[in-house]
Amino acid sequence: MTLDTHKAVVLLSGGMDSCVTTAMANRTHQLAVLHASYGQRTESRERRAFHDIADFYGLRERLVVRFDAFKQIGGSALTDSAIPVPEDGEVLRHGSIPVTYVPFRNAHFLAAAVSWAEVIGAKAIFIGAVAEDSSGYPDCRPEYYRAFERVIREGTRQETQISIVTPVIGMRKSEIVRRGVELGAPLGLTWSCYQFDEEACGACDSCRLRLRAFAEAGIPDPIAYRARVAP
Amino acid sequence: MTLDTHKAVVLLSGGMDSCVTTAMANRTHQLAVLHASYGQRTESRERRAFHDIADFYGLRERLVVRFDAFKQIGGSALTDSAIPVPEDGEVLRHGSIPVTYVPFRNAHFLAAAVSWAEVIGAKAIFIGAVAEDSSGYPDCRPEYYRAFERVIREGTRQETQISIVTPVIGMRKSEIVRRGVELGAPLGLTWSCYQFDEEACGACDSCRLRLRAFAEAGIPDPIAYRARVAP
Numbered sequence A, B: 001m002t003l004d005t006h007k008a009v010v011l012l013s014g015g016m017d018s019c020v021t022t023a024m025a026n027r028t029h030q031l032a033v034l035h036a037s038y039g040q041r042t043e044s045r046e047r048r049a050f051h052d053i054a055d056f057y058g059l060r061e062r063l064v065v066r067f068d069a070f071k072q073i074g075g076s077a078l079t080d081s082a083i084p085v086p087e088d089g090e091v092l093r094h095g096s097i098p099v100t101y102v103p104f105r106n107a108h109f110l111a112a113a114v115s116w117a118e119v120i121g122a123k124a125i126f127i128g129a130v131a132e133d134s135s136g137y138p139d140c141r142p143e144y145y146r147a148f149e150r151v152i153r154e155g156t157r158q159e160t161q162i163s164i165v166t167p168v169i170g171m172r173k174s175e176i177v178r179r180g181v182e183l184g185a186p187l188g189l190t191w192s193c194y195q196f197d198e199e200a201c202g203a204c205d206s207c208r209l210r211l212r213a214f215a216e217a218g219i220p221d222p223i224a225y226r227a228r229v230a231p
Helices: A016-025 A043-056 A069-073 A090-094 A105-120 A142-155 A173-182 A205-217 B016-025 B043-056 B069-073 B090-094 B105-120 B142-155 B173-182 B205-217
Strands: A007-011 A030-037 A062-066 A124-127 A163-165 B007-011 B030-037 B062-066 B124-127 B163-165
Touching: A007 A016, A007 A105, A016 A030, A016 A043, A016 A124, A016 A173, A030 A043, A030 A105, A043 A062, A062 A105, A062 B069, A069 A105, A069 B062, A069 B105, A105 A124, A105 A142, A105 B069, A105 B105, A105 B142, A142 A163, A142 B105, A142 B142, A173 A205, B007 B016, B007 B105, B016 B030, B016 B043, B016 B124, B016 B173, B030 B043, B030 B105, B043 B062, B062 B105, B069 B105, B105 B124, B105 B142, B142 B163, B173 B205
Parallel strands: A007 A030, A007 A124, A030 A062, A124 A163, B007 B030, B007 B124, B030 B062, B124 B163
Antiparallel strands: none
């Protein structure tokens, strides 16, 4: 096992937040990027975004992991085709947990990141979770990540030390856009839409949050939309 | 979502500890059983043991989840064919972390159990972890499970309450055998060997621990062995 204090695993979904997280982590660490395929509707489009962003940064250490459990378990509009993705923006106004919530999703991704980090000797895991704008998903809050670090300390080899870094967790989406532009992050290569693969729908919660973020930042969103609903 | 205080998810690998855990849980809860396939050497044999035990108890709610990450990540003799399974019993004498340790394995299984429990409304997850006899795996100790419960509280819906129950964690393996026999658990259907599918090798750490446990309990082990090395 190589122990390299500068090596880090980044969870790179291919969305805006994880892209900007990668841009930030890339300034200080040698990156190994991990992507999760979990039977979500836009799986292949997100995987393409992952590879495009990794290519952009010249990152060769990549791992694409399939998570079968979510599709089997269901319970979310993202992985269960019987539950439609909402387009009414209701959740964004009320802040309750939406039907796009995938139960306990980030624990699966973090578990894979920790296993990989322990084997390749990485000492940090970067994840682009956002507390404020995250549609109320419970596994996007700072307390969650502190609790998970405790599980890592208890559940890995004594000599293993892995911290979880959440550089955008306290930022507004519009700040993330601005920071991404400052760092030259390839936002045009990212994908956020929950529904479509070619043009973003512009109506699902994820598209609405993204469009609002770019609008607030005063920066044009470089990707193509089928329609743009007022945020 | 059905909320049933008596419903529980049991992680059932098909080994002795999880079989006795199932026997114990079955007295108090309505069980849904979860099995993990993760590219381990004896994957299909363990899956058969899972179904045999579930059949024995008449449990119909079953989930077999494939975890691809371990095989891709490697780093363990159980999932990496380049690392041989030790047969010298060295680890059992010294108590260090063996090469059969799969980095952070139980976190992956618990994550799936929590996602499933949240969707089906189960309030408890049973896992047959054993602290003392567990070859020093760090994710088999009580502190680990208390830390994981905290992650569950922080990372699930506010109304979700899921506890982790580890009924055999403080028991010696020989006590687990005796308890299993008392409860009429089908120990003859279980599988423990790390190496073989038809007859157990009798020489790997898992076979040695099992043979020692039955010997200490003064009970004959009902399964077939290729050879029986003195513990």
